[in-house]
Amino acid sequence: MIKFLDLHAQYLGIKSEMDAAIAGVIADSAYIGGERVKKFEADFAAYIGAKHCVGVGNGTDAIEIALKSLGLPQDSKVLVPANSFIATSEAVTNAGFEVVFADVKDDYTIKLEMSEGLKAVICVHLYGLPCDMDEITAFCAKHSLALIEDCAQAHGAKYKGRKVGTFGDAATFSFYPGKNLGAYGDGGAITTNDDALAKKMRMMANHGRTGKYNHEFEGRNSRLDGLQAAVLSVKLPHLEEWLERRNNIASVYLHQLADTPLILPKVHSDRRHVWHLFVVRTDRRDELKEFLSSYGIETGIHYPIALPKLAAYSYNTQDTSEFFACRTDKELLSLPIGEHLSESDAMLVCEKIKQFFGATK
Numbered sequence: 001m002i003k004f005l006d007l008h009a010q011y012l013g014i015k016s017e018m019d020a021a022i023a024g025v026i027a028d029s030a031y032i033g034g035e036r037v038k039k040f041e042a043d044f045a046a047y048i049g050a051k052h053c054v055g056v057g058n059g060t061d062a063i064e065i066a067l068k069s070l071g072l073p074q075d076s077k078v079l080v081p082a083n084s085f086i087a088t089s090e091a092v093t094n095a096g097f098e099v100v101f102a103d104v105k106d107d108y109t110i111k112l113e114m115s116e117g118l119k120a121v122i123c124v125h126l127y128g129l130p131c132d133m134d135e136i137t138a139f140c141a142k143h144s145l146a147l148i149e150d151c152a153q154a155h156g157a158k159y160k161g162r163k164v165g166t167f168g169d170a171a172t173f174s175f176y177p178g179k180n181l182g183a184y185g186d187g188g189a190i191t192t193n194d195d196a197l198a199k200k201m202r203m204m205a206n207h208g209r210t211g212k213y214n215h216e217f218e219g220r221n222s223r224l225d226g227l228q229a230a231v232l233s234v235k236l237p238h239l240e241e242w243l244e245r246r247n248n249i250a251s252v253y254l255h256q257l258a259d260t261p262l263i264l265p266k267v268h269s270d271r272r273h274v275w276h277l278f279v280v281r282t283d284r285r286d287e288l289k290e291f292l293s294s295y296g297i298e299t300g301i302h303y304p305i306a307l308p309k310l311a312a313y314s315y316n317t318q319d320t321s322e323f324f325a326c327r328t329d330k331e332l333l334s335l336p337i338g339e340h341l342s343e344s345d346a347m348l349v350c351e352k353i354k355q356f357f358g359a360t361k
């Protein structure tokens with residue numbers, strides 16, 4: 001059995017540290033706010049290389065809070081890549097703005113296009129691959145657009161040596177349990193180098209307050225809690241080692257599958273991919289998924305329906321039928337990857353894929 005994700009195996013590797021950290025939170029009853037949250041925020045900001053980190057309830061809220069704090073005009077349009085999890089576009093609508101879908105390139109990162117009324121861009125470092133940040137920051141500067149980086153899948157990824165989460169006005173992270181850095185429940189964070197924006201986002205996430213009952217505006221309740229901060233603080237020092245292990249699995253796949261008919265993920269020499277997902281394409285996707293499953297090899301699909309084709313966007317009149325994202329969603333397949341896998345597990349996956357195709361290209 002080769003699992004797609006094995007959170008219990010990860011826990012067993014850090015069990016004594018984790019049990020002590022969780023027991024510490026319970027002993028102090030420090031469930032909301034407190035020193036553990038502050039410490040994790042400071043450590044995560046330092047890890048990313050950003051001035052501020054604001055812990056929030058999840059990665060979706062992170063995007064919504066960042067968008068609402070930017071001070072965009074009411075009827076603003078926001079560019080969102082057509083291949084992402086719905087959270088990216090949902091946050092735009094819930095923040096009161098209009099989604100404009102952008103196609104993606106063949107490395108699944110956003111393809112920029114200016115349009116009337118556009119005021120912001122959300123670039124998603126999808127699957128753990130940094131977007132082309134030189135291109136995106138130049139485009140945003142040229143058209144006076146705000147930029148949010150959705151780093152939900154890209155903790156620790158780098159573009160030209162600099163971590164993602166430091167390029168936009170704000171950057172958002174998810175600590176959903178299955179992410180490369182995952183909590184034991186929901187969690188999220190926003191990083192920024194802008195002092196005033198950091199303050200506003202922190203207030204927005206905590207009822208618009210500065211003090212206990214001093215509310216300057218109506219915000220919401222979206223906080224990273226003490227237990228999640230303690231869990232994340234145990235995991236953060238292990239993250240680099242876990243990313244290395246993901247990278248080793250990716251290297252096996254890239255090497256071993258090079259001569260198969262699969263379309264492999266693109267790698268760029270100036271970027272550090274953190275391989276949250278290893279996504280291949282084939283027009284025999286469903287057959288291959290079934291074949292691997294019959295040998296106990298779990299796979300995933302990210303994402304089976306491109307965002308513009310979801311029922312949730314049936315109101316959207318934008319013609320996206322020719323988008324690469326909309327044409328290729330039925331070909332995407334995510335192979336198992338993670339620190340729980342050994343290189344021999346990856347070799348077995350490759351062997352079965354080669355067996356499936358029978359012959360080389």
Ligand SMILES: Cc1ncc(COP(=O)(O)O)c(C=O)c1O
Pocket residue numbers: 058059060061084085087088124150152153173174175176186187188
């Ligand atoms: C690209 C992307 N953006 C946003 C999110 C939302 O994060 P969360 O599930 O923590 O709300 C996720 C993950 O679920 C994601 O993969």
